[in-house]
Amino acid sequence: MQNGKIDKIWELLNTVPDPEIPVISVVELGVIRDVQFTNNSFLILITPTYSGCPAVKTFQDDIKTCLLENGIENFELKIVYSPAWTTDWMNDATKEKLRKFGIAPPSNKVICPQCNSQNTTLISEFGSTACKSLFKCDDCLEPFDFFKCI
Ligand SMILES: [Zn+2]
CATH class of the missing domain: 3.30.300.130 (Fe-S cluster assembly (FSCA))
Structure with a gap:
């Protein structure tokens, strides 16, 4: 019950x-x-x-x-x-949803959510919120948020 x-x-x-x-x-x-x-x-x-x-x-x-x-x-x-x-409490399915939403999921490597390139540059420690950093992809040139790994 x-x-x-x-x-x-x-x-x-x-x-x-x-x-x-x-x-x-x-x-x-x-x-x-x-x-x-x-x-x-x-x-x-x-x-x-x-x-x-x-x-x-x-x-x-x-x-x-x-x-x-x-x-x-x-x-x-x-x-x-x-x-x-900790970001470890997020499972892979959740990370995949983040990626599809255009946010690079927490990981050791920052991977562009648009084109999967690992060729990325940090623009700002703080993205749209304090929980994220702003990166730019050096291949497709799109800026994106990276969910900080903790
Ligand atoms: Zn890209």
Whole structure:
């Protein structure tokens, strides 16, 4: 019974997009650590990505809105800082979605998401958000965001 309810929460969370990268959900991003059911209430454990990332507040609000819209009111969000979030928590399917969206996924090598060239140059440590760096491809000349590896 309770496990079924917890699955339902995961399903709903999987529909909440990352505020900065709408093609991936907060579950795919790996920020939802666990969902528990205690004292008749769901406890959702969240580990923020980059510390101080302004998106943390946004996605907490988005999660609350999503659950409330689906008639779930007995829940609590709890931020857990340890273990720290890492890009390793993103699976390959998620990285592929990032690439298709035009963002180079976290990796040891910065590869152009447009033409797969490894011939790239860092333009700025900070791209459209603090979580990303701005690169330029030396082959197709397109600028692109690289999701920083941590
Ligand atoms: Zn390129």
